[in-house]
Amino acid sequence: MLKTLDGADFTTGRARFLDEDANALEGTAKIFVKIEPSNLGFPVLAQLDTGSAWSILKPEIAEEMQLMNEEGEPKRLSTRFGNIDGQLKRTNITILADDGDSIELEATVFIPTEWTGGNFLGYGGLLERVRFAVDPQENLFYFGPSA
Amino acid sequence: MTNQLNNNVFDQLTASSDYTRQTAALVAMMVHGSEQSFGLGWPGQRQAENGERKKNMSLTLASIRPATESGGSFIESQCKGWLPASKHRAGQKQILSAPGVATEIMEITYRVVLSLMGSEQVTLARKALAALPLDRLGDPMIVRLRKMLAVPVTKTSQKRDTDRTLDYQWIRDHAQDYRGQWVALDKGELLAAAASLRELLDHVKHLKHRPLLHQIS
Numbered sequence: 494m495l496k497t498l499d500g501a502d503f504t505t506g507r508a509r510f511l512d513e514d515a516n517a518l519e520g521t522a523k524i525f526v527k528i529e530p531s532n533l534g535f536p537v538l539a540q541l542d543t544g545s546a547w548s549i550l551k552p553e554i555a556e557e558m559q560l561m562n563e564e565g566e567p568k569r570l571s572t573r574f575g576n577i578d579g580q581l582k583r584t585n586i587t588i589l590a591d592d593g594d595s596i597e598l599e600a601t602v603f604i605p606t607e608w609t610g611g612n613f614l615g616y617g618g619l620l621e622r623v624r625f626a627v628d629p630q631e632n633l634f635y636f637g638p639s640a
Numbered sequence: 641m642t643n644q645l646n647n648n649v650f651d652q653l654t655a656s657s658d659y660t661r662q663t664a665a666l667v668a669m670m671v672h673g674s675e676q677s678f679g680l681g682w683p684g685q686r687q688a689e690n691g692e693r694k695k696n697m698s699l700t701l702a703s704i705r706p707a708t709e710s711g712g713s714f715i716e717s718q719c720k721g722w723l724p725a726s727k728h729r730a731g732q733k734q735i736l737s738a739p740g741v742a743t744e745i746m747e748i749t750y751r752v753v754l755s756l757m758g759s760e761q762v763t764l765a766r767k768a769l770a771a772l773p774l775d776r777l778g779d780p781m782i783v784r785l786r787k788m789l790a791v792p793v794t795k796t797s798q799k800r801d802t803d804r805t806l807d808y809q810w811i812r813d814h815a816q817d818y819r820g821q822w823v824a825l826d827k828g829e830l831l832a833a834a835a836s837l838r839e840l841l842d843h844v845k846h847l848k849h850r851p852l853l854h855q856i857s
Contacts (some may be wrong), residue, residue: 499680500678505753511808527801535844535853546760551855553837566788568757591803592681594796599782601788609857617762622792638794 494593495626495635504624504637506590508567511538511619524627526614526634531585537612541625541634545615547581547603551605554612555604559583570603572591572610579605588614588623588636596623596638746779753785765789807852815856824851 495503496629511525515516525538533554547570565580574624582604587597614620751771751779766789772782806828814830822840824831830850832843844851 501683508801509803509805509808511804511811513812527804529799529801532855535841535850536804537853546762551837553855557837557841566757566784566786583787583790587797587799589799589801591801594801595801596794597797597799601790601792605766610853617760618789619792622794638796 494637500620502637503624504635506588506593506595506637507633508589508591509637510541510627510631510634512629517604524634525611526636527589528614529587529589529614530554530558531587535544535620536589539612539614541620542613543616543620545613546617548600548615548617549603549605549608549610549613550584550604550614551610552608555582558584560604565604569605570605574608574610577605577608579603586619590636592638596636598622665759742776746776750781753789755787762789766791782793803851804852811854811856818856820856822853822855824853826851 494505494509497503508527510527513522524541526541527536528539529536530550536537537554539548547568549570549572550558550560552561560582563582565582568579568581570577570579580603581601583599585597585599586594586602589595598619603615622639623636624639625634627634656836696756699756738834749768753768756768757763765785769782769789771785776782779787807825808823810828810830820831820835821835822837822842823833826847826849832840832849834840834843837853837855840853
């Protein structure tokens, strides 16, 4: 795994990522990493988006996570699809590793009422406590918990 | 710890956040009382002489008054109620300790935090919450905001997935044929496709290994 200059662990796990989405509305390559939302039991893809204030989970996934009935904080989020209404909710998500350790996060995510886009890992409430690095040559995503 | 809504907080607000700046100033004033001239240094540090402190207070009040003009009726009513009294320290303390004021402080703080969250200023929203006195953190709406704005908690896990290179290749090659559908992939093969995630889960939940689930949008 990756080390800091003084030899300490910088990341604890790594996974191969999908670097393009054939169905994306734009033609630009993006990074999709594997996550496992709590209670879903299966891996799904989420786009890494450090420019996004919050992470977004598709409503169908949130339903399987039994998040829809939990109390959240109503919020309107500005996205490239326009303003989207939904709720912020606190939940658990695992970023899955192929090698090394995965990381489990208790994070805040935005659950849209309606959403045709995919899942996103945003900075606020999630990536802000994750160290990560990307090897674009090998399509490897290195990650670990931030101290 | 309760005095974190300090100069830095206001310095970080953008020019377009004047309303937020003024309202946040109002909250800080109400929370901390006249003992602290936030935005201009804390008098608790005893750096300013009395004259300087009065000047700071005047400047602070000047910054709050525009909030009464541009803010909602609730905040306006608050200001009308306490601004005149704030000219006299004893009068302000009397108002701050009056019944119902604590609830109003909570509501103003709640609105300020929501405003900051609306402009995605998460760090500032956290600081505004952290500025509340400890005995007011139990308020239900503040508890909910603190929960939502809490920094993520991370820990490592032994859980692992497998290399999905072949599944990614399947998505590249076949996505156009499955638009709108949920697909379950494993080792580069399509195990199931369905119109909804629920339907797809019904197909795959009995499998020994866990396929990658993805909706082709």
